[in-house]
Structures are given as C-alpha cells and as structure tokens.
Amino acid sequence: EAQVTQNPRYLITVTGKKLTVTCSQNMNHEYMSWYRQDPGLGLRQIYYSMNVEVTDKGDVPEGYKVSRKEKRNFPLILESPSPNQTSLYFCASSFGTLNSPLHFGNGTRLTVT
Amino acid sequence: AQTVTQSQPEMSVQEAETVTLSCTYDTSESDYYLFWYKQPPSRQMILVIRQEAYKQQNATENRFSVNFQKAAKSFSLKISDSQLGDAAMYFCAYRSANAGNNRKLIWGLGTSLGVNP
DSSP, X not given: OOOEXXXXXXXXXXXXXXXXXXXXXXXXXXXXXXXXXXXXXXEEEEEEEEETTEEEEOSOOTTOEEOOSSTTBOOEEESSOXXXXXXXXXXXXXXXXXXXXXXXXXXXXXXXX | OOXXXXXXXXXXXXXXXXXXXXXXXXXXXXXXXXXXXXXXXXXXXXXXXXXXXXXXXXXXXXXEEEEEETTTTEEEEEEOSOOGGGOEEEEXXXXXXXXXXXXXXEEOOOEEEEXXX
C-alpha cells in the first residue's frame, strides 16, 4: 500500500530532551516536507527536501533540523525542544511535478512540558 | 505573498443534501494550483480534489466538484449527496508555480463540516 509512515503518533517529552520524529514514504517521491498545525495558525511549512542530501528551510524552521540521507526517509529532529514546539506535526511527500498532490502521514501529536 | 481565506469556520448539512464550502485566495500570479483537503477526526490529511489554474473546466471527483472562478480568485467546493463520513475539517490550499523547488502549499484555516442524519 502506498503510504507515508510517520512515528510516533503521540509523544510527550520534557524541555531540552532531544527527539526525532521519523518519516518514510514508499512511493519513490522526490519531494518531502514537514508541516506543523496549530489552532488559528493553520499549517505552516518547517523544512522541505527536493532530493537526497538537498534540504531547505520553510517558513518556521527555527528549532528544527532535518536530514535526507535516503530518498524514502526524512526525519525531523528537535535538538532541544521547548514548550512552543508543542503542536501536531505532519510529514508529506509528492512527486516533483507542480500538479502532484501532497500525500500526508498520520501526524505526530507532540507535547513538550 | 499569497494568502488563502476560508470565511466559514463551521458549516452543517443534512445527510443526502448539497453543501458548498467557500475559499478565496489572493495572488498576483497567473499560474498556480489549488487543492481541497479533508481532515477527519483521525486527523490524516486526505486529498479531495485539485485544480490547475490554466484549466477553465471545473474539476470533479465523484460527489465532489469545484467552482473555480479565476478572475474572482474563488475556489469553492461542492459536496453533493452528503454522507455521514463527509464530516470533517476541510482545507483549501494554494501552490505557486513559481516557488522554485518548493512544492509548499499555502493553507486556509479550514471549515469544520458537520453532517446531520
């Protein structure tokens, strides 16, 4: 089944404790991206990648890191999480063409205390 | 910068009836792409329908269709024969054709649709 697999689904952590949210897609998509969804702010892009070893900042990259060592994987790393990073996170992927829709993972609900 | 506005935070419809969700956007570009996504309580984002701005014909996917008015910068979603499973948050999204390698979507804040049995 074609899908974007994101783990974990829920995560509760404390301020400053490094964490990684994994994302993997099995559709051979070139493009991958991370979004966060917050009430009243909608979905905002954190980082994106158009190819292996090529990543770039989105609209709200501060406090996040990503890597794209393999085409299928695009982990999101929070080296020192803070409470303002409490949010719902989505990984998404698509082919590189402009009319290709984004395919989303199931989301990760992160709470930082 | 482009913006997307969904003016109806909440709507409801009777099962089997038709409902239209509104979306307007602001852009100076002539080439772009528009999408509607559905987010049910399971929270996964699911593509409903998409429209290329260069196409005059309105997109249709089964019970879902759009009314794309390019001059008015309007992109409404019509759901016919509404079903209980249509209850969800619906998001309108815009993608520029001039964003280089970034396939970013710019999102509206959503419309929460309830379906009454």
